[in-house]
Amino acid sequence: xxxxxxxxxxxxxxxxxxxxxxxxxxxxxxxxxxxxxxxxxxxxxxxxxxxxxxxxxxxxxxxxxxxxxxxxxxxxxxxxxxxxxxxxxxxxxxxxxxxxxxxxxxxxxxxxxxxxxxxxxxxxxxxxxxxxxxxxxxxxxxxxxxxxxxxxxxxxxxxxxxxxxxxxxxxxxxxxxxxxxxxxxxxxxxxxxxxxxxxxxxxxxxxxxxxxxxxxxxxxxxxxxxxxxxxxxxxx
Amino acid sequence: xxxxxxxxxxxxxxxxxxxxxxxxxxxxxxxxxxxxxxxxxxxxxxxxxxxxxxxxxxxxxxxxxxxxxxxxxxxxxxxxxxxxxxxxxxxxxxxxxxxxxxxxxxxxxxxxxxxxxxxxxxxxxxxxxxxxxxxxxxxxxxxxxxxxxxxxxxxxxxxxxxxxxxxxxxxxxxxxxxxxxxxxxxxxxxxxxxxxxxxxxxxxxxxxxxxxxxxxxxxxxxxxxxxxxxxxxxxxxxxxxxxxxxxxxxxxxxxxxxxxxxxxxxxxxxxxxxxxxxxxxxxxxxxxxxxxxxxxxxxxxxxxxxxxxxxxxxxxxxxxxxxxxxxxxxxxxxxxxxxxxxxxxxxxxxxxxxxxxxxxxxxxxxxxxxxxxxxxxxxxxxxxxx
Numbered sequence: 001x002x003x004x005x006x007x008x009x010x011x012x013x014x015x016x017x018x019x020x021x022x023x024x025x026x027x028x029x030x031x032x033x034x035x036x037x038x039x040x041x042x043x044x045x046x047x048x049x050x051x052x053x054x055x056x057x058x059x060x061x062x063x064x065x066x067x068x069x070x071x072x073x074x075x076x077x078x079x080x081x082x083x084x085x086x087x088x089x090x091x092x093x094x095x096x097x098x099x100x101x102x103x104x105x106x107x108x109x110x111x112x113x114x115x116x117x118x119x120x121x122x123x124x125x126x127x128x129x130x131x132x133x134x135x136x137x138x139x140x141x142x143x144x145x146x147x148x149x150x151x152x153x154x155x156x157x158x159x160x161x162x163x164x165x166x167x168x169x170x171x172x173x174x175x176x177x178x179x180x181x182x183x184x185x186x187x188x189x190x191x192x193x194x195x196x197x198x199x200x201x202x203x204x205x206x207x208x209x210x211x212x213x214x215x216x217x218x219x220x221x222x223x224x225x226x227x228x229x230x231x232x233x234x235x236x
Numbered sequence: 237x238x239x240x241x242x243x244x245x246x247x248x249x250x251x252x253x254x255x256x257x258x259x260x261x262x263x264x265x266x267x268x269x270x271x272x273x274x275x276x277x278x279x280x281x282x283x284x285x286x287x288x289x290x291x292x293x294x295x296x297x298x299x300x301x302x303x304x305x306x307x308x309x310x311x312x313x314x315x316x317x318x319x320x321x322x323x324x325x326x327x328x329x330x331x332x333x334x335x336x337x338x339x340x341x342x343x344x345x346x347x348x349x350x351x352x353x354x355x356x357x358x359x360x361x362x363x364x365x366x367x368x369x370x371x372x373x374x375x376x377x378x379x380x381x382x383x384x385x386x387x388x389x390x391x392x393x394x395x396x397x398x399x400x401x402x403x404x405x406x407x408x409x410x411x412x413x414x415x416x417x418x419x420x421x422x423x424x425x426x427x428x429x430x431x432x433x434x435x436x437x438x439x440x441x442x443x444x445x446x447x448x449x450x451x452x453x454x455x456x457x458x459x460x461x462x463x464x465x466x467x468x469x470x471x472x473x474x475x476x477x478x479x480x481x482x483x484x485x486x487x488x489x490x491x492x493x494x495x496x497x498x499x500x501x502x503x504x505x506x507x508x509x510x511x512x513x514x515x516x517x518x519x520x521x522x523x524x525x526x527x528x529x530x531x532x533x534x535x536x537x538x539x540x541x542x543x544x545x546x547x548x549x550x551x552x553x554x555x556x557x558x559x560x561x562x563x564x565x566x567x568x569x570x571x572x573x574x575x576x577x578x579x580x581x582x583x584x585x586x587x588x589x590x591x592x593x594x595x596x597x598x599x600x601x602x603x604x605x606x607x608x609x610x611x612x613x614x615x616x617x618x619x620x621x622x
Binding site for chain 2: 056059061062081082085086087088089090094096100102103104105109112113114116117161
């Protein structure tokens with residue numbers, strides 16, 4: 001399989017199994033998936049359906065047991081651990097349910113973390129950080145620690161951290177799962193804006209149908225298979 | 237921000253725990269710095285002792301004296317070069333607690349024998365040989381008591397008395413001397429044996445020990461045996477040994493310093509290594525999710541390994557350096573009080589270097605396993621996503 005320029009994700013015959021004691025649990029068996037660049041996809045499904053495993057495989061933080069995985073023009077199933085780490089740093093932004101900010105670092109320092117892996121100078125890093133925090137409307141919270149911010153603000157810092165190195169693909173795992181409705185809508189609006197205005201490809205795992213409404217498409221996973229694909233009206 | 241700031245922030249993530257670890261490391265290195273400096277001071281005395289110089293003492297004990305006539309007997313033995321004799325005076329200044337190291341010596345021969353160890357002030361040697369009640373005083377002793385050449389000192393002994401019943405000898409400082417190296421102790425006073433022996437009320441014509449240089453270093457053993465054979469079966473049999481062995485025997489009176497240092501420091505280190513290692517492992521375990529996030533962001537396993545190792549080394553340095561400084565301060569504070577027992581007491585560069593090496597070893601050893609664990613950590617497992 002050759003990576004296609006207009007495709008962000010290409011999964012072909014991907015399989016993934018977990019071994020627990022003497023039992024082998026098959027998560028995916030010959031799974032196929034194509035996501036075009038610039039798409040915003042919600043992935044829904046019951047617990048254990050393989051949503052998080054799918055994100056792990058797309059982000060190169062877990063390995064498949066077979067098949068081919070091309071993301072952002074790279075066959076990541078062929079990369080070594082070190083190559084995967086470098087690839088993640090420049091191509092993928094992660095957004096987690098529980099924000100996963102470093103409690104000892106300020107908002108600006110948290111956002112700066114991925115930039116420590118780049119050759120950018122200190123001043124350039126600061127400019128990138130300010131821009132990223134500006135995009136999520138937190139330019140006035142540079143020096144605040146996570147404990148001094150609300151859940152919604154922390155998630156916005158996490159989004160700023162995810163986009164600061166300008167990755168092509170954002171992987172979001174229940175990004176609003178820990179937030180109230182109003183705050184969740186704020187976060188989802190930011191993600192929608194990143195997709196529409198900055199052309200970021202987004203794959204978002206969620207249990208919340210209202211969150212899924214912000215995506216262009218929703219894919220339903222059940223027992224490791226996409227059982228239906230609901231094409232939504234592109235709201236662009 | 238840079239990696240160092242990140243490491244520092246991680247180190248002080250739990251402030252109380254970090255401070256407690258730092259204090260325990262500080263105490264360990266304070267102990268190490270002090271004891272290792274003492275050991276060095278004792279050993280440096282031995283190092284300054286020359287291998288071709290022999291000391292002849294009474295076979296019964298160093299505290300038993302020898303007849304002064306032995307001096308001429310020893311000097312006449314084949315292979316003996318320059319020889320001299322000396323006597324422990326047991327001196328103090330004004331008050332018994334103001335202890336002074338004073339030797340009553342045969343001036344001319346003594347200065348010749350120890351010529352390679354000391355440098356003398358202008359005219360000091362000649363004046364000391366000439367003036368019967370003169371005293372030649374080391375520069376450190378001069379500085380300690382604020383004396384100057386020409387001063388008349390009432391020198392008391394806690395062993396000897398004069399014929400008139402008093403314990404004080406009036407001596408005049410006729411010159412000074414300094415050690416050629418820091419190991420040559422200049423906290424010493426020399427007085428003339430003739431003056432001392434003539435005026436003391438008992439143990440006349442006795443000397444403490446005989447010191448000599450052999451004609452060549454190769455015959456040291458042979459000469460030592462010849463000396464002891466000469467006085468065998470006499471009322472005062474002798475034991476002859478090298479100055480180095482003599483000094484070691486003297487130092488042994490204070491216990492086996494090296495063994496003591498080794499045991500104390502070793503026990504402290506094993507304990508601290510265990511505590512710090514366990515705490516580091518616990519700290520890294522608690523930060524599993526954060527390490528998983530860093531890896532997710534693109535931090536490689538090797539970089540995580542370096543960061544955790546740097547954190548544990550930094551911890552060892554933050555604790556160890558002030559501990560070493562504390563030891564240096566303590567040594568500086570007690571140095572004057574112990575000058576008569578350990579005249580070369582200081583914290584030498586070799587102890588500082590050894591302490592720095594130990595800090596590095598402590599940091600690397602305690603950080604190694606947690607760092608390897610962090611390096612190998614699977615992201616999915618760290619984030620609870622598998």
